[in-house]
Amino acid sequence: TxxxxxxxxxxxxxxxxxxxxxxxxxxxxxxxxxxxxxxxxxxxxxxxxxxxxxxxxxxxxxxxxxxxxxxxxxxxxxxxxxxxxxxxxxxxxxxxxxLMESDLHQVIKANDDLTPEHYQFFLYQLLRGLKYIHTANVFHRDLKPKNILANADCKLKICDFGLARVAISDTPTAIFWTVLQFPPTMLTISFGYSISITAANFLSCFRIISQQGGTEHLSYVDLFSPSIHQQ
Incomplete structure (x- = not known):
């Protein structure tokens, strides 16, 4: 062109x-x-x-x-x-x-060596972005790996808001919103859980988010189960 x-x-x-x-x-x-x-x-x-x-x-x-x-x-x-x-x-x-280099769909498809830490960081960014979006009473409504852009440094960015809607939502559960204020290294401290996220666990969590049309009604433990194993 x-x-x-x-x-x-x-x-x-x-x-x-x-x-x-x-x-x-x-x-x-x-x-x-x-x-x-x-x-x-x-x-x-x-x-x-x-x-x-x-x-x-x-x-x-x-x-x-x-x-x-x-x-x-x-x-x-x-x-x-x-x-x-x-x-x-x-x-x-x-x-x-x-400019972003790729999308999450291509990243997962092309990389067999992603570690649980990679998926933990992916999910953390996704939830942090959704927390901000839902704070503004916006619902994406088309969240999928192809609509999440990615860079080689594992940075993710949510895109494609063409189907998004603005609505007044119920007050989100305090436990969900509070935990997102912490960095990934702090996630195990508040609840005493260790996190082991594989590709299958990550995609399972992703499907839960997409099917719910949002995450504001899910508690932290419900969202990550069965990816979370109690110590």
Whole structure:
């Protein structure tokens, strides 16, 4: 994808130097790029014909609004939104995200040597991000490994808020929210449990979270069982 093909009549596009295509879908294409103003590598998502279908436009607008408001280390960040020179030319939209190397689905699929500590760190980040999201009364509603971006340093970031909804929820259980204030090394102190998380345990916990539509009604022990073995 050439610079000219990717940025059609978007003056601000000159700021970014397109490097390669890293994703394609029915919505359009995602390219990695270099921000010539900051020297930072970014991901640019081009969404074609945004106003062709009202449902698609609504979903995209919802995601952009939420990601501009939800700022957290475990949530992917929107860096910039490229607007056309005039409203009459507003056909496609370009959203600039921080660049992540892969997603959790690919990480688990491609790595047989991940340790229980890796999965513990994955789950900790996921729960910490969800805690922040639910504090804002937002429910992701499409949480799956492909919607969790990942880097080689095991850093995860939740993405794709197109199906998310904002709602007033019940007060979460105190035990669940309190434990998330502690780093992973402190998790065994409050409850006297040792944690041994394997790939199967991690995916099992992940399914519990997804099926519940959130984690605010699950206690810490319920969430990790049977991954937790009492000492």
């Amino acid at each position: 050439s610079q000219m093909d990717f940025f059609t009549e978007y003056g601000e596009g000159n700021r970014y130097k397109i490097e390669e295509v890293i994703g394609k879908g029915s919505y359009g294409v995602v390219c990695s790029a270099l921000d010539t103003h900051t020297g930072e590598k970014v991901a640019i998502k081009k969404i074609n014909d945004i106003f062709e279908h009202v449902s698609d436009a609504t979903r995209i607008l919802r995601e952009i609004k939420l990601l501009r408001l939800l700022r957290h280390p475990d949530i992917v960040e929107i860096k910039h939104i490229l607007l056309p020179p005039s409203r009459r030319e507003f056909k496609d939209i370009y959203v600039v995200f921080e």
